[in-house]
Amino acid sequence: MAATLTASSVAPAQVRDSAEPLIQEGSGQLPVTAAVVQLPVQEAAPAAVTDKDSDEQAAQTVDRSDSLADMVAELRASSAGSRELECLAGAIYFESKSESLQGQLAVGHVIANRASSGRFPSSYCGVVYQRSQFSFVRGGSMPYINKAGLQYRNAVAIAKIVDQDLKPSPVGKALFFHARRVSPGWHLTRVSTVGNHVFYR
Template identity: 45%
Template sequence: MSKSIRGISLVASCAAMIAMVWPSASPVAGDVIVSNLDRASFTLSVPMAAPQGLPFSPIRIENELDVDQTPRASEALVLQQAEPTLDLAALVADVADMHRSELDDDMRCLASAIYYEARGESLEGQLAVAQVILNRAENDRWPDDICGVVYQSGQFSFTFDGKPDIPAVKGPAWKRAEAIAIIAVGQGWQDVTDKATFFHATYVKPGWRRVKEETRRIGGHVFYR
């Protein structure tokens, strides 16, 4: 199976778990996707115009003008409707609250990587780690499935430290990692790494960084492509 076909299948099967309700917000873009986990369908209503929490441009509504193009005083009223600000924390909370199904293998691998590599980071920092893994899975240089990327030899220390790769107690941090994995795979938020395929902690200086292009610094990680 090609990377593109596999990627489409993964998005279709996992993004269904993203469900949002933004009070007083009109959806800008929506997709209906069906989960292969619980066979429930949800509506993805993510305003794509402001994927990083930026407010949308106000919608301007003007009355029709007279034939001579000179508006009457009563017709010159301009109504502006400002859309609410998207918030990553709210999206993560919504997905975590709604998600009840057991994740499949690839999603568990992704959630584990988020949890062990970045659970102390901001939500954006955790999302960034997930997106690096997904960017690798889409690149011919790496395995074409998430678990293959995560468990590639020598890449992520939690995979070879002799300890369980899923926490015994699945507390709030694990639930957030699951939600972020769902959001990342479902493309519910834009790539905050700018297509990065490498990252390292700020307290280390690997030699390979000299031949890579730095794309972002988020919390305790530096990202490259």
């Protein structure tokens, strides 16, 4: 914590009678002011990508060879940019916000896999709002999300990574998952376990 300066902690300027005056008394001359030197103006550096920039601008800054954490840092935003990405980000948020980035990526890919499988609705919103598929959907809508929070902004980044296929799925073509704490007795092929979720196809 920075110390607070008070009048008693700052020494007053030392002025003595013997100090040399700035202008000689009785000379009638004013001090000469220094010439103002104008320095060349440098162009401002380009602004960093912000939450308000478009998805295309954000995507241009991402290198496919970047780590998942670096990609998330580059693409993190409080706005998904489209209704479809909002649905995908919302599902990632509610299903896996407490998971690792890899776990969130796995959940996002399951939704994308469903949308492209021909067995489920063909859009992210269609998959997410399909009846009896996701327990967080109640009455055809999602609960409130604090979109300024880091967890949601991470979910938006993961949604963009999944949508743009910037990182491969850690669970292959999995179409289903459940929390490890439950045992639904599904007769499906188990693909992988990532964090607290078990994935199937």
